[in-house]
Amino acid sequence: MHELSIAHSLAELAIEEAGSLGMRRVRALYVKLGMLAGVVKEALHFSFDVVIQGTPLEGAELIIEDVPVVVYCSRCQEERTLPEPLPMRCPVCGTRTAEVLHGREMELYALEGEEGDTDDAPDRRDQAERSQEERPFG
Amino acid sequence: MMPRIVEIRQNVLKKNDLLARELRERFREAGVFVVNLVSSPGTGKTTLLREMLLRLGERYRVAALVGDLATENDAQRLRESGAQVRQITTGTVCHLEAEMIGRALEGWNLEELDFLFIENVGNLVCPASYDLGENQRAVLFSVTEGEDKPLKYPTIVNSADVAIVTKIDLAEPVGFQRDRFYEALHEARPGLPVFEVSVRTGEGMSAWLAHVEAGRQALRERVAWT
Numbered sequence: 001m002h003e004l005s006i007a008h009s010l011a012e013l014a015i016e017e018a019g020s021l022g023m024r025r026v027r028a029l030y031v032k033l034g035m036l037a038g039v040v041k042e043a044l045h046f047s048f049d050v051v052i053q054g055t056p057l058e059g060a061e062l063i064i065e066d067v068p069v070v071v072y073c074s075r076c077q078e079e080r081t082l083p084e085p086l087p088m089r090c091p092v093c094g095t096r097t098a099e100v101l102h103g104r105e106m107e108l109y110a111l112e113g114e115e116g117d118t119d120d121a122p123d124r125r126d127q128a129e130r131s132q133e134e135r136p137f138g
Numbered sequence: 139m140m141p142r143i144v145e146i147r148q149n150v151l152k153k154n155d156l157l158a159r160e161l162r163e164r165f166r167e168a169g170v171f172v173v174n175l176v177s178s179p180g181t182g183k184t185t186l187l188r189e190m191l192l193r194l195g196e197r198y199r200v201a202a203l204v205g206d207l208a209t210e211n212d213a214q215r216l217r218e219s220g221a222q223v224r225q226i227t228t229g230t231v232c233h234l235e236a237e238m239i240g241r242a243l244e245g246w247n248l249e250e251l252d253f254l255f256i257e258n259v260g261n262l263v264c265p266a267s268y269d270l271g272e273n274q275r276a277v278l279f280s281v282t283e284g285e286d287k288p289l290k291y292p293t294i295v296n297s298a299d300v301a302i303v304t305k306i307d308l309a310e311p312v313g314f315q316r317d318r319f320y321e322a323l324h325e326a327r328p329g330l331p332v333f334e335v336s337v338r339t340g341e342g343m344s345a346w347l348a349h350v351e352a353g354r355q356a357l358r359e360r361v362a363w364t
């Protein structure tokens with residue numbers, strides 16, 4: 001069960017990030033979990049609750065958002081969201097595709113908590129990343 | 139003070155990924171080609187690896203790292219090939235991580251190696267999430283495991299660069315349905331190259347070894363070019 005290892009990494013990352021944000025009490029962790037990440041959500045929840053005991057995260061809630069598998073179909077020349085992680089076929093035309101655009105991620109997306117007074121750097125970074133993201137696909 | 143939500147957007151396994159990237163860079167600089175073998179317990183990783191070390195060892199400098207929960211047995215079996223072998227005993231951890239690879243390599247001069255093979259812990263789930271800095275991830279299935287196994291483990295199949303079907307000498311006795319297996323594999327990962335091998339009879343070994351050698355050659359050409 002590697003969810004325990006993953007919960008450790010998640011807690012470590014969240015503590016680090018909360019520290020550099022000057023966030024005082026973390027209330028919730030928002031995690032994006034791809035359907036192809038190979039992680040069992042319930043096991044991660046369970047492991048997380050165990051791992052955070054006695055850490056600055058104690059009492060924090062883990063909020064997991066499932067990310068469906070999105071592939072690129074070369075026939076349709078479109079991004080397609082798969083209803084299930086399998087089969088790896090375009091749901092519209094049935095063409096097989098190995099080009100996975102989303103669905104493998106395991107990402108700490110956001111932290112919710114009470115912020116310290118100063119640090120506004122994270123907001124600037126957010127903007128920079130967001131504008132990068134808005135570039136059209138391809 | 140009002141609670142706020144702040145975007146973080148960091149990969150949960152960032153640490154492992156960074157270490158894996160460093161390893162990959164070290165391997166590239168040293169010119170060593172690295173293959174990570176992943177499968178269920180008992181699929182035949184050690185048996186295949188021993189044969190690979192023996193055969194490739196005639197012409198190349200080869201070494202292996204072996205992950206196992208508890209014993210040193212697999213490392214002992216591999217050392218019979220004459221190659222340098224180190225065991226990584228993971229205890230309760232069901233997969234290898236980049237950090238374990240880094241530690242296991244301490245004191246080894248990678249410049250003196252052409253190939254490094256890593257036998258992962260026998261497990262088709264957990265190793266999928268951990269990049270070890272390898273050049274190729276090979277997922278192994280034996281003919282005795284059932285044809286639809288790839289569908290049960292889509293994550294590992296999807297993250298693999300090549301698939302190997304082991305114990306092909308047993309295909310007939312166990313009634314292995316080749317078409318069904320390929321169908322299942324390619325539903326999980328279209329286009330994944332497959333090699334069928336038997337260490338018992340030697341069937342398919344030279345094609346698989348040629349693939350590994352070609353991988354190393356391609357890597358070296360890329361390095362020379364950059």
Ligand SMILES: Nc1nc2c(ncn2[C@@H]2O[C@H](COP(=O)(O)OP(=O)(O)OP(=O)(O)O)[C@@H](O)[C@H]2O)c(=O)[nH]1
Binds near residue numbers: 179180305338339
């Ligand atoms: N018939 C046949 N048996 C094989 C072949 N390769 C491996 N085996 C047998 O399969 C069994 C398991 O092989 P191992 O190489 O130990 O498997 P493994 O994947 O390393 O197992 P773990 O390290 O425990 O995960 C042994 O009894 C091998 O003799 C083969 O090509 N043909």
Ligand SMILES: [Mg+2]
Binds near residue numbers: 183184212
């Ligand atoms: Mg073994």
Ligand SMILES: [Zn+2]
Binds near residue numbers: 073076077093094095
């Ligand atoms: Zn399509």
